[in-house]
Amino acid sequence: MKRKKLTPQLKFEAMFKYITASSATIVLIIMLLMFIQLTYNSRLSIEKFGLNFLFSSSWNPATHEYGALASIYGTVVSTLIALIIAVPMGIIIALFLVEISHPVVSKITGNAIELLAAIPSIIYGMWGLFVFAPFFADYIQPFLINNFGDIPFIGKLFQGAPMGIGMLSAGIILSLMILPFITAVTRDVFIMVPAVVKESSYGMGSTTWEVTHKVTLRYGIKGVIGACFIGLGRALGETMAVTFVIGNSHLISASLMDPASSIASTLANEFGEASEPIYLHALMQLGLILLLMTFFIQILAQIWVGKLKKSMGTGL
Amino acid sequence: MSVVSLLHSKASIPEELQKNEACLPLYYEHLNTPPKVSVCGLDFFYGEHQALLDNDIDIAPNKVTAIIGPSGCGKSTHLRVYNRIFELYKDQKAKGKVLLDGENIFSSKINILELRRKVGMIFQKPTPFPMSVFENVAYGLKLHYAISKSEISIKVEEALRRAALWDEVKDMLSKPGMALSGGQQQRLCVARAIAVEPEVLLMDEPTSAIDPVATLKIEELIDSLKQKFTIVIVTHNMQQAARISDFTAFFYKGKIVEFDKTKKIFTNPAQKKTEEYITGRFG
Numbered sequence: 001m002k003r004k005k006l007t008p009q010l011k012f013e014a015m016f017k018y019i020t021a022s023s024a025t026i027v028l029i030i031m032l033l034m035f036i037q038l039t040y041n042s043r044l045s046i047e048k049f050g051l052n053f054l055f056s057s058s059w060n061p062a063t064h065e066y067g068a069l070a071s072i073y074g075t076v077v078s079t080l081i082a083l084i085i086a087v088p089m090g091i092i093i094a095l096f097l098v099e100i101s102h103p104v105v106s107k108i109t110g111n112a113i114e115l116l117a118a119i120p121s122i123i124y125g126m127w128g129l130f131v132f133a134p135f136f137a138d139y140i141q142p143f144l145i146n147n148f149g150d151i152p153f154i155g156k157l158f159q160g161a162p163m164g165i166g167m168l169s170a171g172i173i174l175s176l177m178i179l180p181f182i183t184a185v186t187r188d189v190f191i192m193v194p195a196v197v198k199e200s201s202y203g204m205g206s207t208t209w210e211v212t213h214k215v216t217l218r219y220g221i222k223g224v225i226g227a228c229f230i231g232l233g234r235a236l237g238e239t240m241a242v243t244f245v246i247g248n249s250h251l252i253s254a255s256l257m258d259p260a261s262s263i264a265s266t267l268a269n270e271f272g273e274a275s276e277p278i279y280l281h282a283l284m285q286l287g288l289i290l291l292l293m294t295f296f297i298q299i300l301a302q303i304w305v306g307k308l309k310k311s312m313g314t315g316l
Numbered sequence: 317m318s319v320v321s322l323l324h325s326k327a328s329i330p331e332e333l334q335k336n337e338a339c340l341p342l343y344y345e346h347l348n349t350p351p352k353v354s355v356c357g358l359d360f361f362y363g364e365h366q367a368l369l370d371n372d373i374d375i376a377p378n379k380v381t382a383i384i385g386p387s388g389c390g391k392s393t394h395l396r397v398y399n400r401i402f403e404l405y406k407d408q409k410a411k412g413k414v415l416l417d418g419e420n421i422f423s424s425k426i427n428i429l430e431l432r433r434k435v436g437m438i439f440q441k442p443t444p445f446p447m448s449v450f451e452n453v454a455y456g457l458k459l460h461y462a463i464s465k466s467e468i469s470i471k472v473e474e475a476l477r478r479a480a481l482w483d484e485v486k487d488m489l490s491k492p493g494m495a496l497s498g499g500q501q502q503r504l505c506v507a508r509a510i511a512v513e514p515e516v517l518l519m520d521e522p523t524s525a526i527d528p529v530a531t532l533k534i535e536e537l538i539d540s541l542k543q544k545f546t547i548v549i550v551t552h553n554m555q556q557a558a559r560i561s562d563f564t565a566f567f568y569k570g571k572i573v574e575f576d577k578t579k580k581i582f583t584n585p586a587q588k589k590t591e592e593y594i595t596g597r598f599g
């Protein structure tokens with residue numbers, strides 16, 4: 001038998017390693033450059049406001065007083081609302097698709113959910129502004145305001161006029177946008193849990209609910225948390241949909257009915273009008289804050305998953 | 317009539333059992349207690365494919381019954397009927413009767429969660445849950461008993477001791493169950509299963525995924541467990557069946573070809589097929 005010369009393979013192997021390594025390095029370099037660029041381009045604002053930028057909620061282009069607090073607050077709260085709605089719902093839908101519904105139903109619904117994830121965010125924004133907001137203002141908000149507005153403490157969240165747009169609307173639209181993602185990943189995690197693990201849980205005399213929240217969910221917790229954090233990342237930075245429905249006000253209000261602004265919506269709205277260097281630099285600094293927030297949240301996620309692994313030895 | 321029914325004379329069946337419904341429980345001539353589990357005319361289907369044909373077998377209480385046979389002959393399928401775990405899959409169907417203490421497990425009066433507490437199962441691969449060693453053993457206790465934290469601790473220790481694992485894990489109860497070695501994980505699963513005080517333990521090739529030393533430990537464990545539990549074990553390993561079981565059933569192509577005392581099966585089988593199998597001529 002004639003033997004093949006193996007030298008070309010070895011060369012290819014070396015090249016392949018080189019290509020993969022350099023692609024990975026490029027990603028790191030791009031991230032670093034972004035950070036440097038954003039910091040450099042926000043230097044005027046950093047010099048002028050210092051740490052105060054983080055804690056001031058004034059945003060006044062006329063007097064050139066800038067503070068990020070209102071935008072940070074809006075970003076965090078709208079994202080929290082989105083997660084509070086989308087995480088439990090995503091997990092429940094995934095559970096239904098994997099454990100309960102007929103395989104044909106699962107397949108069709110599963111595909112529909114993946115399609116939802118592919119809808120561009122501008123569509124969500126337009127739908128939110130023209131369809132969801134009027135409906136919300138006419139039916140849901142009056143209900144919330146009338147029924148919860150007078151309760152001590154939490155009533156503060158539900159006061160004001162039913163305008164349709166505002167913090168809560170932005171949170172709900174965001175939740176719809178990240179729901180398909182969380183559902184799809186959680187479903188895949190549930191599917192990957194070995195049948196024999198579920199069987200041994202059922203075999204102990206557990207109900208479907210017990211199997212799911214005590215075993216299946218824990219088994220795949222790494223994947224589910226990963227999905228939630230990617231959803232979180234998307235919600236944090238989501239621009240178009242939020243800009244349409246959040247109301248774009250720089251006032252911090254306790255009520256979720258009131259208009260607000262997020263970092264991304266402020267950037268989208270105000271770059272065009274930012275003529276003064278200090279205005280531009282303040283916006284750049286907002287961008288820098290968003291980048292750092294996303295970065296630290298991902299690190300937190302890693303630490304959390306690592307801790308979980310130590311205490312329960314998750315499977316996936 | 318199956319081989320089993322021919323083996324045992326009906327004369328020795330106590331009167332109370334003879335009255336029992338349509339299906340006459342089969343009985344061992346030398347035992348004075350009724351069978352723990354009695355299977356009558358069991359057929360099993362995976363969709364259209366019939367995997368078990370007319371299985372009849374009696375499982376003696378506080379004994380080890382081994383199920384042997386070539387791979388794919390239906391051993392696991394048979395075992396998975398006893399705790400109705402196959403019902404998780406919509407295309408799987410069982411026909412016939414399985415009596416646990418004389419009561420049909422398919423009867424509508426049976427609470428499936430209670431049945432699965434009474435009939436515990438150990439799988440081929442160790443399946444520790446993603447939680448600590450302690451929580452693994454406490455898992456079933458919390459499902460089935462309303463007991464205090466301190467009682468749970470006592471029960472967990474008791475189960476781990478009975479599973480011959482206590483000394484090895486007592487200092488690492490809060491470590492994840494998955495951090496144990498394969499053999500330890502399997503004994504952890506045994507501890508988890510016996511913590512809820514079942515009556516029957518089903519084991520599906522419990523030692524085929526672990527090393528010889530760990531296997532020996534499990535075998536010793538099985539021997540000590542039969543004081544308290546009725547054990548049905550599927551095994552691929554004929555030496556193991558000969559070593560640890562009191563009765564052996566030989567399965568072939570979904571049928572129970574021969575069922576008798578282990579000694580008889582391995583020294584003087586009545587069926588030619590059984591002899592061929594135990595002498596290693598196929599399988």
Ligand SMILES: Nc1ncnc2c1ncn2[C@@H]1O[C@H](COP(=O)(O)OP(=O)(O)O)[C@@H](O)[C@H]1O
Nearest residue numbers: 362365367385386387388389390391392393394
């Ligand atoms: N989930 C399943 N779906 C369809 N057929 C199956 C399934 N599991 C087992 N079978 C079939 O049933 C028969 C018995 O299988 P099994 O009980 O697993 O055998 P054993 O445990 O003796 O090796 C085999 O022919 C196998 O192909």
Ligand SMILES: [Mg+2]
Nearest residue numbers: 391392393520
């Ligand atoms: Mg098997």
